[in-house]
Amino acid sequence: xxxxxxxxxxxxxxxxxxxxxxxxxxxLKTACIxxxxxxxxxxxxxxxxxxxxxxxxxxxxxxxxxxxxxKNQFNVHGISISGxxxxxxxxxxxxxxxxxxxxxxxxxxxxxANGVTSLQGHGKLLAGKKVELTKPDGTTEVIEADNIIxxxxxxxxxxxxxxxxxxxxxxxxxxxxxxxxxxxxGVIGAGVIGLELGSxxxxxGSKVTVLEALEKFLPAADEAVAKEAQKTFTxxxxxxxxxxxxxxxxxxxxxxxxxxxxxxxxQNITFDRLIVAVGRRPVTTDLxxxxxxxxxxxxxxxxxxxxxxxxxxxVYAIGDVxxxxxxxxxxxxxxxxVVERIKGHKTQMNYDLIPSVIYTHPEIAxxxxxxxxxxxxxxxxxxxxxxxxxxxxxMAANDTGGFVKVIADAKTDRVLGVHVIGPGAAExxxxxxxxxxxxxxxxxxGMMVFSHPTLSEALHEAALAVNGGAIHxxxxxxx
Numbered sequence: 001x002x003x004x005x006x007x008x009x010x011x012x013x014x015x016x017x018x019x020x021x022x023x024x025x026x027x028l029k030t031a032c033i034x035x036x037x038x039x040x041x042x043x044x045x046x047x048x049x050x051x052x053x054x055x056x057x058x059x060x061x062x063x064x065x066x067x068x069x070x071k072n073q074f075n076v077h078g079i080s081i082s083g084x085x086x087x088x089x090x091x092x093x094x095x096x097x098x099x100x101x102x103x104x105x106x107x108x109x110x111x112x113a114n115g116v117t118s119l120q121g122h123g124k125l126l127a128g129k130k131v132e133l134t135k136p137d138g139t140t141e142v143i144e145a146d147n148i149i150x151x152x153x154x155x156x157x158x159x160x161x162x163x164x165x166x167x168x169x170x171x172x173x174x175x176x177x178x179x180x181x182x183x184x185x186g187v188i189g190a191g192v193i194g195l196e197l198g199s200x201x202x203x204x205g206s207k208v209t210v211l212e213a214l215e216k217f218l219p220a221a222d223e224a225v226a227k228e229a230q231k232t233f234t235x236x237x238x239x240x241x242x243x244x245x246x247x248x249x250x251x252x253x254x255x256x257x258x259x260x261x262x263x264x265x266x267q268n269i270t271f272d273r274l275i276v277a278v279g280r281r282p283v284t285t286d287l288x289x290x291x292x293x294x295x296x297x298x299x300x301x302x303x304x305x306x307x308x309x310x311x312x313x314x315v316y317a318i319g320d321v322x323x324x325x326x327x328x329x330x331x332x333x334x335x336x337x338v339v340e341r342i343k344g345h346k347t348q349m350n351y352d353l354i355p356s357v358i359y360t361h362p363e364i365a366x367x368x369x370x371x372x373x374x375x376x377x378x379x380x381x382x383x384x385x386x387x388x389x390x391x392x393x394x395m396a397a398n399d400t401g402g403f404v405k406v407i408a409d410a411k412t413d414r415v416l417g418v419h420v421i422g423p424g425a426a427e428x429x430x431x432x433x434x435x436x437x438x439x440x441x442x443x444x445x446g447m448m449v450f451s452h453p454t455l456s457e458a459l460h461e462a463a464l465a466v467n468g469g470a471i472h473x474x475x476x477x478x479x
């Protein structure tokens with residue numbers, strides 16, 4: 001007799017494992033299917049984010065920044081280091097792997113503690129709300145469920161001009177495992193992944209060239225932030241080539257020649273390693289039986305409504321396999337929403353307030369709409385901006401690059417966007433998101449008491465500046 005569950009989740013990434021834990025907490029008999037194995041061949045929960053994405057990249061970003069600071073900035077604080085500062089790359093990568101191992105094991109423990117049944121293998125949705133589980137040994141089992149959540153995630157996009165071999169040409173996963181610092185590193189794509197990974201190896205001594213097909217740098221970010229970011233990264237040593245479309249590549253032994261076209265015609269450049277970071281695509285291959293009834297579009301995304309329901313009642317899809325931003329926190333919250341709705345609650349997710357973060361240094365983060373979007377929509381706005389150069393706390397930390405920008409509706413003063421480039425950007429934007437969730441005005445934030453000295457005061461001052469009331473800079477707008 002086949003196993004029967006209230007909820008079966010396919011995929012144990014940030015969407016899937018969170019949905020499974022929440023379902024179990026709400027008293028639903030829950031199973032979660034995952035096939036990903038670590039280097040030791042053991043089941044590893046947590047999906048791309050935990051194993052080869054968000055977490056390991058942050059570990060390398062933090063290690064490489066500490067190295068960069070020790071090498072270039074400690075003397076400002078009066079700290080002198082005798083001899084050359086060295087980075088042990090295998091030790092850095094080993095630390096990253098230990099963090100990943102600890103966290104994936106943590107998810108397994110949470111499954112156990114909450115009573116989630118963990119099933120290893122490949123899950124495929126059949127007709128009639130059944131799931132076929134193909135186990136590692138090749139045997140299959142059919143599992144029945146009242147509700148099914150598809151959370152199979154995404155994988156890096158391959159491009160024909162630069163086929164990944166995980167040796168000389170790598171994707172984002174391979175870029176976490178370099179055994180040594182490449183002398184010349186190419187990155188295709190100036191998005192979040194390309195900039196973060198390019199930064200890691202640049203800090204450690206690589207000469208990094210970023211090839212971006214678009215003419216515009218970070219088009220999703222606020223223009224003022226994108227401009228500041230491009231200037232800062234260039235100063236840090238990243239050679240960012242915009243309007244550079246890669247047309248081909250050839251691996252010669254331990255190096256690769258990349259051909260690209262730009263405004264000046266055909267060009268070529270040689271690298272020791274090449275990272276392909278041109279985005280991600282949903283993993284829906286062999287996820288759906290032909291008669292499952294679930295609709296997907298030509299790019300492989302599963303069609304869902306605002307509550308993440310598919311075309312089949314009782315079957316849901318969340319995270320990177322559906323529309324919207326490919327972000328771990330978006331997937332997690334979709335998982336919570338779906339499970340709450342399965343339980344009969346009327347939970348709805350607010351898609352307008354999902355923060356975006358780029359974990360470079362300085363960090364870049366935003367929530368809500370950009371100034372250029374609001375102007376295009378014909379919304380009249382007031383803007384307040386405060387530079388970290390005027391922040392006592394940022395000065396004390398020797399980290400004064402960037403600014404906080406608050407955008408408010410000119411008629412109602414309601415905050416419509418918070419954009420930050422600088423120290424602690426991700427945390428400051430989250431403060432903005434909390435306020436915006438409750439419909440805050442710029443005046444509301446301006447009237448709150450902020451601790452002194454903190455980086456948060458920059459948000460306070462930017463909110464005051466919206467209506468010409470900033471204290472610690474000259475106001476552009478008169479009250």
